[in-house]
Amino acid sequence: MQKEKKFISLVVYLHNVESYIEYFLDKILPVCEAHFEKYEIVCVNDGCSDGTIEIVKEYMEKNKVGAMMNIIHMSFFQGLESAMNAGRDIAIGDFVYEFDDVFVDYEPDMLVKVYEKLLEGNDIVAARSMGKQRITSKLFYSLYNMTSRGRGQIGPETFRIVSRRAINRIKSMGQYIPYRKAVYMNCGLKNATLAYESKDRNARVKNKIVASERTSLALDSFIYFTSALEKVSAVISGVFLLVTVGMGIYIIADFFNANKPVEGWLSTMSFLALGFFGVFALLTIILKYLSVMLNLIFKNQRYLVADIEKVVKR
Numbered sequence: 001m002q003k004e005k006k007f008i009s010l011v012v013y014l015h016n017v018e019s020y021i022e023y024f025l026d027k028i029l030p031v032c033e034a035h036f037e038k039y040e041i042v043c044v045n046d047g048c049s050d051g052t053i054e055i056v057k058e059y060m061e062k063n064k065v066g067a068m069m070n071i072i073h074m075s076f077f078q079g080l081e082s083a084m085n086a087g088r089d090i091a092i093g094d095f096v097y098e099f100d101d102v103f104v105d106y107e108p109d110m111l112v113k114v115y116e117k118l119l120e121g122n123d124i125v126a127a128r129s130m131g132k133q134r135i136t137s138k139l140f141y142s143l144y145n146m147t148s149r150g151r152g153q154i155g156p157e158t159f160r161i162v163s164r165r166a167i168n169r170i171k172s173m174g175q176y177i178p179y180r181k182a183v184y185m186n187c188g189l190k191n192a193t194l195a196y197e198s199k200d201r202n203a204r205v206k207n208k209i210v211a212s213e214r215t216s217l218a219l220d221s222f223i224y225f226t227s228a229l230e231k232v233s234a235v236i237s238g239v240f241l242l243v244t245v246g247m248g249i250y251i252i253a254d255f256f257n258a259n260k261p262v263e264g265w266l267s268t269m270s271f272l273a274l275g276f277f278g279v280f281a282l283l284t285i286i287l288k289y290l291s292v293m294l295n296l297i298f299k300n301q302r303y304l305v306a307d308i309e310k311v312v313k314r
Contacts, residue, residue, distance in 0.1 A: 004115070008032065008039040009093030013084055015046045015077070017102050018055055024102035025059050031108045032067070035115075041069040044087040047077030060311050069311040081179060088167060090308065096167065098180070099159045105129060105198045106158060114161045114194055123169075123189035126160040131198035144182075147226035154181050155193070165189065237280040247273040 010032065014021065032039045045053055053071065060069055072086055080100060088096060095118065097111065106127060114125040133156060145153045162184065169187050185191060251273070 003037045004035055005037055006094045007092070008036045009042055009091035009096045010039065010099065011042045011044065011084060011087035011091050011096055012099045012102060013044050013046065013080055013087070014048055014052050014056075014102070015083075016048055016050045016052060018050045018052045020102045020104075021052055021055055022059055024099075024104055025056070027104050027108045028099075028111065029063075029065060029067075031111050035112055039067050040091070040093060041065075041067055042087045042091050043069065043071045044083045045071055045073045046079070046083040047074060057311055071309040071311060073309065084180065088162075094164050096162045096164075097159060098162060100157075105131065106196050107199075110194070110196055111161075114159075117192055117194055118161050118163060120192075121190060122192045123163040123166040124160060124184045124187075124191040126157040126191070126193045128156055128193050128195050129158055129198045130195050143228060144226055147228040147231065148182070154185050157181060157193070158196075160184075163189075233284060237284050240276055240280045244273045244277045 010028070012024075017024075029041075043053075043056055056069075056071070059065070070090060072083075072090060074083055074086065084098060084100065088098065095115070106129070110127050114127055117125045137156060141155055148154075166184065166187065166189050169189060170183060
């Protein structure tokens with residue numbers, strides 16, 4: 001079989017995954033060796049405190065892996081998105097595989113399938129498990145897609161391959177990427193998703209490693225890419241506005257009532273009604289202002305790399 005001549009980069013996120021990493025390398029690297037003439041591995045060490053990095057180095061030495069490996073040591077734990085941004089920026093391949101976790105519940109030939117799908121004219125191709133999803137994940141994607149400012153619909157992804165053109169497009173936008181999945185989906189380039197039948201339909205639900213980094217990212221994503229919080233704020237402001245109007249009507253009705261209220265009550269309630277209306281109107285304006293400022297903040301790159309270590313075959 002003739003090997004592909006395109007240079008491939010594998011960007012792999014690592015954070016305390018010593019129980020999974022060797023199995024991941026056993027499954028993924030033989031596929032790369034068999035199908036690509038040249039490839040590199042970019043491991044992003046995001047504050048590992050276990051033996052993950054030592055296992056990776058020992059594996060490379062023991063199996064005499066011919067590919068070059070870069071290990072990016074983040075200065076401190078910075079989370080999935082910042083770490084993977086660093087790995088993507090270091091990668092030099094024509095096409096870049098992004099592995100947000102090293103949990104393998106798919107057949108290794110999925111790597112070849114997404115690559116072939118990319119060659120059909122796509123710039124981003126993701127692999128997605130058809131196994132069970134957490135209820136929280138379903139709820140997140142449903143709410144996200146309903147309130148998203150972009151046109152693309154996002155869903156669960158296991159790993160993806162991205163063309164150099166897509167990476168350059170993102171960089172030309174001048175954006176720090178707080179949630180790559182959403183930015184890739186809305187960058188204007190053609191994308192596709194391939195679904196696979198998981199070897200264990202409950203695998204990704206049971207795997208706590210996969211879920212551990214997602215909660216904070218999900219909350220941040222609602223702020224970054226959707227109008228969900230703005231809509232919630234508008235609804236709450238509308239409710240208090242109705243309450244304020246109701247109080248005003250009650251005050252006027254009470255004024256013409258034969259039974260006169262306690263002295264000073266009308267002026268106090270009028271002041272409170274106008275005060276609440278002003279406060280919530282101002283909060284709505286501030287939230288919109290913060291939303292605009294948040295978009296401008298994306299232009300800043302925000303990750304810190306302590307060292308880049310090259311691991312090569314001796």
